[in-house]
Each structure stands twice: as structure tokens, then as C-alpha cells.
Amino acid sequence: xxxxxxxxxxxxxxxxxxxxxxxxxxxxxxxxxxxxxxxxxxxxxxxxxxxxxxxxxxxxxxxxxxxxxxxxxxxxxxxxxxxxxxxxxxxxxxxxxxxxxxxxxxxxxxxxxxxxxxxxxxxxxxxxxxxxxxxxxxxxxxxxxxxxxxxxxxxxxxxxxxxxxxxxxxxxxxxxxxxxxxxxxxxxxxxxxxxxxxxxxxxxxxxxxxxxxxxxxxxxxxxxxxxxxxxxx
Amino acid sequence: xxxxxxxxxxxxxxxxxxxxxxxxxxxxxxxxxxxxxxxxxxxxxxxxxxxxxxxxxxxxxxxxxxxxxxxxxxxxxxxxxxxxxxxxxxxxxxxxxxxxxxxxxxxxxxxxxxxxxxxxxxxxxxxxxxxxxxxxxxxxxxxxxxxxxxxxxxxxxxxxxxxxxxxxxxxxxxxxxxxxxxxxxxxxxxxxxxxxxxxxxxxxxxxxxxxxxxxxxxxxxxxxxxxxxxxxx
DNA sequence: CGTCTTCTTGATCGCATTCAACGTGTGTGG
DNA sequence: CCACACACGTTGAATGCGATCAAGAAGACG
Numbered sequence: 410x411x412x413x414x415x416x417x418x419x420x421x422x423x424x425x426x427x428x429x430x431x432x433x434x435x436x437x438x439x440x441x442x443x444x445x446x447x448x449x450x451x452x453x454x455x456x457x458x459x460x461x462x463x464x465x466x467x468x469x470x471x472x473x474x475x476x477x478x479x480x481x482x483x484x485x486x487x488x489x490x491x492x493x494x495x496x497x498x499x500x501x502x503x504x505x506x507x508x509x510x511x512x513x514x515x516x517x518x519x520x521x522x523x524x525x526x527x528x529x530x531x532x533x534x535x536x537x538x539x540x541x542x543x544x545x546x547x548x549x550x551x552x553x554x555x556x557x558x559x560x561x562x563x564x565x566x567x568x569x570x571x572x573x574x575x576x577x578x579x580x581x582x583x584x585x586x587x588x589x590x591x592x593x594x595x596x597x598x599x600x601x602x603x604x605x606x607x608x609x610x611x612x613x614x615x616x617x618x619x620x621x622x623x624x625x626x627x628x629x630x631x632x633x634x635x636x637x638x639x640x641x642x
Numbered sequence: 643x644x645x646x647x648x649x650x651x652x653x654x655x656x657x658x659x660x661x662x663x664x665x666x667x668x669x670x671x672x673x674x675x676x677x678x679x680x681x682x683x684x685x686x687x688x689x690x691x692x693x694x695x696x697x698x699x700x701x702x703x704x705x706x707x708x709x710x711x712x713x714x715x716x717x718x719x720x721x722x723x724x725x726x727x728x729x730x731x732x733x734x735x736x737x738x739x740x741x742x743x744x745x746x747x748x749x750x751x752x753x754x755x756x757x758x759x760x761x762x763x764x765x766x767x768x769x770x771x772x773x774x775x776x777x778x779x780x781x782x783x784x785x786x787x788x789x790x791x792x793x794x795x796x797x798x799x800x801x802x803x804x805x806x807x808x809x810x811x812x813x814x815x816x817x818x819x820x821x822x823x824x825x826x827x828x829x830x831x832x833x834x835x836x837x838x839x840x841x842x843x844x845x846x847x848x849x850x851x852x853x854x855x856x857x858x859x860x861x862x863x864x865x866x867x868x869x870x871x872x873x874x875x
Numbered sequence: 876c877g878t879c880t881t882c883t884t885g886a887t888c889g890c891a892t893t894c895a896a897c898g899t900g901t902g903t904g905g
Numbered sequence: 906c907c908a909c910a911c912a913c914g915t916t917g918a919a920t921g922c923g924a925t926c927a928a929g930a931a932g933a934c935g
Contacts, residue, residue: 473779473783475783475787476866479787481779481782481783481786481787483779483782494772495772495775495776496769496772496776501776501779502779520768521761521764521765521768522761524757524758524764524768525757525758525760525761525764527758528754528755528758531754531757531758531764532754534764534768535753535754535757535767535768535771536729538768538771538772538775539727539728539729539771541775542728542771542774542775542778543728543729543734545775545778545779545782546706546714546716546734546735546778548782549714549716549778549781549782549785550706550708550714552782552785552786553714553785553786553825554708554712554714554825556890556891557890557891583913583914584913584914584915585913592786592787593891593892594891594892594893595913595914595915596891596892596893596914596915596916597890597891597892599914599915599916600891600915600916602915603915603916615900616899616900616913616914616915633709789922789923790922790923816881816882817881817882817883818881826923826924827923827924827925828881828882828883829882829883829884829923829924829925830922830923830924832882832883832884833883833884833923835883836883836884848932849881849882849883849931849932
């Protein structure tokens with residue numbers, strides 16, 4: 410959930426995704442630990458794997474590669490998030506480290522056993538997946554119905570909030586990653602950032618750090634007035 | 643799955659979605675039956691409901707309404723499909739009849755009980771949801787990375803195949819619905835259809851019926867050479 | 876037969892892409 | 906330490922796709 414390099418920070422309230430985290434960490438505590446460097450592959454597309462992964466620290470990107478080599482990054486994940494739960498056998502997404510990562514591995518079968526153990530557990534797992542579905546839908550709406558700068562603004566807000574609205578926010582991902590996530594070109598992402606900077610809505614002391622100078626206007630730029638469908642909560 | 647007005651036709655092979663259907667119908671057999679006419683609301687957005695629904699016949703659309711009144715149709719569903727399983731309490735999608743429909747109602751709680759009953763059942767339900775997630779991802783890629791006419795072509799292929807590649811295929815949904823689904827305007831959908839017609843790839847004896855004249859070229863127009871990520875299987 | 880909805884076509888406009896060039900930062904070897 | 910290379914980021918100018926605005930055609934229905 411959090412595209413944030415550090416450890417456990419206070420998260421903004423999110424429904425099922427947060428409630429299930431403690432439940433799932435219960436089984437993820439046992440398991441191999443993997444350490445990744447930026448660019449390392451955690452899961453190859455189409456790979457056959459019995460495992461899924463819980464991110465202890467760092468940020469990963471979940472992507473699909475298209476026939477022409479383009480990448481669609483479906484989401485970024487951070488501390489506490491589960492990835493690689495695509496399918497019982499075949500992985501449909503690739504997952505790659507964006508920053509240095511520490512990741513725990515757990516067999517997928519365990520999830521099914523957990524689901525059977527109690528009504529609450531099965532409900533939690535179903536709601537975990539439903540939450541992902543809702544995120545996918547919100548992402549679709551955001552990408553299809555928002556302009557380039559609205560998408561960039563919304564993305565900045567998301568990262569900013571995930572890092573606890575800190576005055577200095579770190580962008581773990583490259584411009585290309587942001588572009589691949591928001592379905593834009595790298596140039597358009599740059600231009601949108603420049604525009605926000607010029608208008609004093611944000612400041613960027615360096616390419617990978619930014620400051621939210623005017624939250625109210627950034628919200629306006631993101632084109633959302635606390636609407637339930639927005640990607641940010 | 644099938645945007646098809648008739649009863650049970652032979653479906654193109656699809657992984658989890660198809661395998662789970664018999665399992666879920668087992669509990670959907672008991673329950674109220676509702677009959678809907680085109681435009682009737684099955685589920686209102688944000689509604690609180692204990693029920694989910696299995697479509698016996700007809701086509702429904704699942705949508706979200708945006709702040710400005712636009713609609714994003716996330717998917718169309720037909721015979722055998724389950725809808726309204728959004729969340730344990732609150733519905734995040736609206737669902738509305740596109741054609742005349744017969745629909746069975748079943749309490750959501752039943753699904754959780756089914757999930758607990760056996761390892762296979764819980765696996766089936768998880769895979770059912772994972773299949774929806776995969777569909778959502780393929781849709782995102784299709785909408786963000788394909789041109790207008792590629793989207794329209796891909797959509798026609800989907801409907802065509804769901805109706806068993808019949809020589810005369812029925813379009814249950816309006817141009818506006820197609821536009822709302824493909825994130826286009828109604829005019830662009832029309833123009834794409836006209837272009838396909840002019841080039842002899844399809845024929846349209848009337849607005850709601852079409853014939854695939856040249857499957858090979860329609861596939862090319864859809865911009866996909868049997869790639870695993872394509873929305874059509 | 877007229878009205879209403881849905882569909883189609885045309886003309887123009889604007890946003891994001893594309894192509895191209897330039898800047899910036901970082902690491903490596905001389 | 907500087908020089909160079911190379912990846913990443915930024916900016917500019919031109920192009921094109923789909924949206925918008927506007928009007929007309931074709932069904933559906935009383």
C-alpha cells in the first residue's frame with residue numbers, strides 16, 4: 410500500500426487492506442527472507458510459483474509488459490503489503506524492486522488454510538481481494554477520466570499521505586515509473602511537475618524529493634473534492 | 643462474463659471464472675428471483691445490501707458514476723455471472739439491466755460459509771476474485787494503451803466470441819454504454835464502427851446487429867496477435 | 876403522422892504524444 | 906582532482922487522435 414521506503418509509519422485509514430494486514434503477517438512471519446536492490450526482479454511475468462510475498466521495507470512495482478515492450482505499472486507496494494498472490498500457480502504480473510527491499514516469502518497454500526480456519530479469516534481474505542478490486546476500479550477511473558496534471562497531482566497526494574504528510578516527501582520511483590503507472594509519457598509527467606512547481610503548489614529541491622506547499626490547491630489540481638471514488642483516502 | 647442475451651451457450655475457455663460457476667450456482671439455486679427490464683436498477687451505488695446476484699438470462703452493466711455525472715462501465719455481465727459481491731456491506735458499483743433479465747438473489751454470508759466448508763471451495767472463491775482482478779488489469783491495459791478503433795474492434799470480438807462466433811451477432815448495449823465502457827465518446831464509437839464497416843471488416847444490417855466479415859483483419863484492427871494480455875481469450 | 880430517442884456524420888479544437896535537443900547528476904578511470 | 910560517459914530529467918516545437926460542438930438521419934412508439 411505505502412510507496413514509502415521507511416519502516417512502519419502511521420497509515421491513513423483504509424478499510425479492508427489495513428484490517429487484514431495483522432492477520433496475514435501472522436502466517437508471513439515464518440518464511441524465507443529476500444533482500445532486493447533497485448531493479449531486481451522479485452517475480453517474473455508468467456512465472457510459476459508456490460509463494461507470495463510480504464514487504465517488510467522498500468517499494469516494489471507490479472507491472473505487465475505489453476507486446477511492444479511498453480510497461481503498465483498496475484501499482485506500487487510498500488511496507489506491510491502482500492504481492493504475488495495473483496493466481497494459485499501462474500503469476501500474471503511481474504514484480505520488481507524500486508528501492509532496496511526486505512521481503513518475506515510464504516507459500517500461497519497457507520492462505521487457503523487460513524481462509525478455512527474461521528469465518529472471520531475467510532471474510533478477511535475475501536475483503537482483501539475486494540479491496541484490490543476496488544483499487545483497480547478507482548485507478549481505471551482516475552486514468553481514463555482525469556487529465557495528465559490531475560493524475561500527477563493525485564499521485565503526489567497519494568505518496569505524500571502515505572509518508573504521513575511529511576514536509577519533505579521522497580519519490581522512490583523514477584519519472585518513467587510514474588509515467589508507466591499513470592499511462593502518460595515521461596515528458597508529460599515532467600511538464601505537469603514543472604507546472605505545479607511554477608505555480609507554487611509544490612516545491613522540488615531535487616528530482617526525487619518534493620514538498621506540498623499548498624494542499625488545498627493540490628487537491629483542486631487533482632480534480633477531487635473528497636469524492637468517494639478518488640484513489641486517495 | 644457473457645454479454646449475451648440468450649441462455650447457456652458454449653463459452654470460450656476461461657480459467658477460474660468458468661470453473662467456479664457450477665460451484666457458486668449451488669448456493670444461488672435457492673433464493674428470490676427478480677425480473678428486470680432494460681434500465682432497471684438491480685443495485686444502486688452505495689447501497690447497503692446483504693445480497694449478491696446470479697444472472698440467469700439477460701445482460702447487465704456494472705458501473706460507477708463520477709462527480710460530474712459521467713459513467714464508467716467497468717464491465718458487462720451475462721448468463722451465469724455473479725454480480726454485487728463488491729463488499730460485505732456497501733456496494734461500490736451500481737448494476738443496471740441492459741436487456742430483459744432474470745436474476746437470482748443469494749445472501750453474501752453464504753459465500754463465506756462456502757469458503758470455510760473445504761479447501762477447494764475457498765480456493766475457488768479466491769480464484770474467482772483473482773480472475774476479476776486479472777480482468778480489471780487487462781481492461782486497464784486495453785483502455786490505456788489501445789487506440790479508439792482498437793478498443794472498439796476488441797470489444798466486437800469479445801461480444802462475437804461470447805455469442806459463439808455466430809454469423810449474426812446482437813449488441814445488447816447502446817452506443818453510449820459501449821462508449822462508457824471503453825472510455826470513449828459516443829461519436830468516436832460510431833466513427834470507429836463506420837470505419838470498420840467501410841473497410842469491409844464487419845457488416846451492420848442494423849445498429850444493434852453486426853457480422854464479422856474478416857476475422858483476421860478484425861484481430862489486426864484490435865491490435866492483438868493472440869497475446870496473453872488481451873481481453874479476449 | 877409527429878415526437879422522442881438513438882445513431883451518424885461533419886468541422887473544429889485542445890491535450891498529450893512525438894521527435895529533438897539540452898541540462899543535471901553520479902560514478903569510473905585516468 | 907578532473908574528464909568523460911551514461912543514465913535520468915527537463916524543455917521546446919510540431920503533429921495527431923479523440924473530444925467537443927453542431928446538425929442531420931434513422932428507428933421506436935404512441
